[in-house]
Amino acid sequence: MKTKIILFLTTVLLSINITDRGSASSNYFEADVIIYGGTSAAVTAAVKVARTGQSVIMVSPDIHLGGLSSGGLGFTDTGNKEVIGGLSREFYQRVYEYYQQDETWQWQDRSEYGNRGQGTTALDEEFGTMWIFEPHIAEQVFEDFINDEGITVLRDEWLDRKDGVVTEDGRIVSFETLSGKRFKGKMFIDATYEGDLMAAAGVSYHVGRESNDTYDEEWNGVQTGVYHHNHFFPPDGPHIDPYVSPGDPSSGIIGGVSVAPPGEKGSGDHRVQAYCFRMCLSDHPDNKVPFPKPDNYEPSQYILLLRLFESGWHERNNFFTKYDEIPNRKTDTNNHGPVSTDYMGMNYDYPEASYERREQIIQEHEDYQKGMMYFLANDPRVPREIQNEVKRWGLAKDEFTDNGNWPHQLYIREARRMIGDFVMTEHEVLGNREVPKSIGMGSYTLDSHNVQRYITPEGYVQNEGDIGVSPDQPYEIAYGSLIPKKDEIQNLLVPVAMSASHIAFGSIRMEPVFMVLGHSAAAAAVLAIREGQAVQDVNYNDLRNDLEADGQVLEYSD
Template sequence: MLVKFVGVIVGIFLCSCSLAQKDEVTDIIIYGGTSGAVTAAVQAKKMGKTVIMISPDIHLGGLSSGGLGWTDTGKKEVIGGLAREFYQRVYDKYQNPGAWKWERKADFGNQGQGTPAIDGELRTMWIFEPHIAEEVFDEWVEEMGIKLYRDEWLDRKTGVTVEDGKITSIRTLSGKEFEGKMFIDATYEGDLMAAAGVSYHVGREANSVYNEEWNGIQTGVYHHGHHFQALERPIAPYLIAGDPSSGLIAKISAENPGKKGEGDHKIQAYCFRTCMSNHPDNMVPFPRPDNYDSTQYELLVRIFDAGWKELFNKFDMIPNRKTDTNNHGPFSSDNIGMNYDYPEASYERRQEIIKEHEDYQKGLLYFLANDARVPRELQEEFQRWGLANDEFTDNANWPHQIYVREARRMIGEFVMTENELLRKKPTPNSVGMGSYTIDSHNVQRYVDESGHVQNEGDIGVHLPGPYKIAYGSIIPKMEEINNLIVPVAVSASHTAFGSIRMEPVFMILGQSGATVAALSLEKGLDVQDLPYEALKAQLLEDGQVLTMDNRILSD
């Protein structure tokens, strides 16, 4: 009887605790662990709101702490608010002499992407090591007292409750349930958005959809050097040159690429931004994957044989003799054509895709360092490099975040297109600015009409200058969900997203999205009904750059 009594009391206690927790409704719930998720959480807390950050990731910062330390800044004068504060905090980290363990600060140089790496005048640093970025994000969240749940995955099937056009609660796979008044989906994939029933698109729209030029299939377009047109001679795709019956070598699709300008459901290639070191005391030799298969890299051998020697062109230097190494050339770290189902895939299937990309890229590094078919002078230089031993130390020095360049994109109140970026059409109600080139990596590799290998999908379209990003591009349609903001999987065409998708912009939009949520709560309004003038005033007060008139200039 005593045992039964104790059991009843415990049951009542647990029930009451559960009810108490359920009755405690958080002002703003942020789902995601990206850089945009962090700035959204910080801004919400700064505006006096209760905040819970639910991250499917263990490590905060997404690509900003996942290897992309060679920041795609575009025009730095339009990066304001908390995004700029992040780069100022990075600058402060490197003022400590102890941060320069593997090289002297004076030996680093000051080269960045379109901007000096270190801007001493405005105390910002745009180029950094992964662990430094992660330290900044972690310290920021702790400093602000943000309640954070790591490694919590949204139940995408039944874990989102919607009542009368509003999300009321979300549940994770572990069974935790969170009630909130406002929600922010700050994932690369747009998982919360999709589970809530918001409209979205995956793949490239046809040019006719938004009257664009650079959307859709781009056969015959060669903007960068990431194609076979730049080689001294064409490359045969078949196991036996000239014999289609012998079959295709690895990493070439047998599918027809489609007609130029038409849409498809394919997405630009993913890769890992590997952090390498050439310091002998801080490098780990490239490991041989368990399922290593050298035939996967036969195409690269043929490219080398055709005279290609640009192997080291994207070994972009970050502090302490390390790199942010990105894709470069017709065959590189981009695993073309192997990610098409990722945006909509189950968590289990996504892990399979990520593992396949990891095996491919690790195998590529091992191949370059060890296979006798690699030109000797390139291989000898490559063997001076290895994975940085002091980065990603809980993941065998491999990045914890795959580069999800594009997944789902919301179809919201306003869709950003190349026409707004190229200033062919005006952009209403700015919540931030972007400035990077319209950029897409390759989408498919196929056999062209001449019987040779070709890549398709890589574009780089220069802009007339920085552009505004519309308020309507971060909120769903009025008839769908009224208390959700989406600052990462934003409402944009494939071409527009190719510029918007940069980490500084995600941080800018994360801050602006949280401002929308906080002000909408204060005024008792749906996010679609918030007066823009009130939003604009708050954003300007908090240092956001909304137009070129309030861009940040040197003193």
């Protein structure tokens, strides 16, 4: 009872604190900086603002904070960890601290954990960082950040995208959510994967792939005939037939294959790279739940997968490569192979879709992926060695406990991308052009998952859009890529749906980098408030000094 009373009084005091700055209405909120989103970037942005002493409110459509970082992506896409600084690095240091506690190791001894990370060791004793982690640990770290700074977070609040944003003289004045709450601020940060606030404010953006001609790039646009990862059907065979009755086009197309032509190589289109859920699986007998059978399970949806097995692909390629180990006998399970957890071609309308349609798309992805796992574990046509291996695993019983042990965040690899004051392209990522006004660094491969599955002129199934091109060294990210053009909006920063071409975004879009960009966006917002400036007029030397004092890494030398 005492705890409940304390929580109640804390809530009342927070409400008084907020409404004292604005009106007495319980639906009116005001702060120096309003952050829309619940992603990892939203959290680091809020923490940075709070630590400067400015007031901040997070308006999150999500109940769970952290986006993909707490939503199953625990096998971190680090790239070069040396360039991950500031609050992003602090996040991984806090994760490390949890894994120093014996009680964290519930399902295996610490000594049994293999310590393998993506391009690095998982647990870095020298720098006190842990790059590989369980979803619930990540979520707890984000909640710790919020609680430590006393940040006000309103959850399950959805922007009124049609009529909710009020602008005046090139500035956002306020926005309203569907519940009727209004939020007024001096500066705004859109930290959503979708860029909803940015779009509703009238900022320019792009959806899909630009043509290579748009920014004089090589790896943007349609990429037929390009095979960089092992996520394609071998062009020299064995070939996979796309028809219900093999060789008979009149019999119809099997599920997962499009009849639309792929488009001319190098041309732009409306398509975005495939989404999936990053499943957290366990092989511990006391901490796994059998793969559930979706209500609308339809095994014929996985005929293409069967034909892949019949071709012998699995005998040459380990189907379980992307069951990446995280602590406590769990995995971060990602897409692997020509047919896998990526629900290819089923997300094209997601970036611009209504909330209702997005919810349908998310459910369709969940049904497809759950159905695939149930199919692999139970359908007698699946090769025995694969079925036996799949049956070793189940959903981790102690993860996502309020959502049937299923991740609460679909991997929105790409949605809207702002066309801002500066557009990051493959030229900046690959080091072919200098970057003005660095506010952080990236280092990951130019990485796009497949975008479409089509029928070749020869009548076979093929995937398209999977790209992997590595930069020679880490690259700088321009401040201009976080801000709109000045003649559009002058008090908005966009650290997630930021300004980049499709293929450049494929490298930048990693969670550690989003946290870096959230931190830097918040620093710029505070400087703009204090100097009474537009975000486009922030003094870069002041911003650079502030970021370097916080441990951000702005340039790289061997």
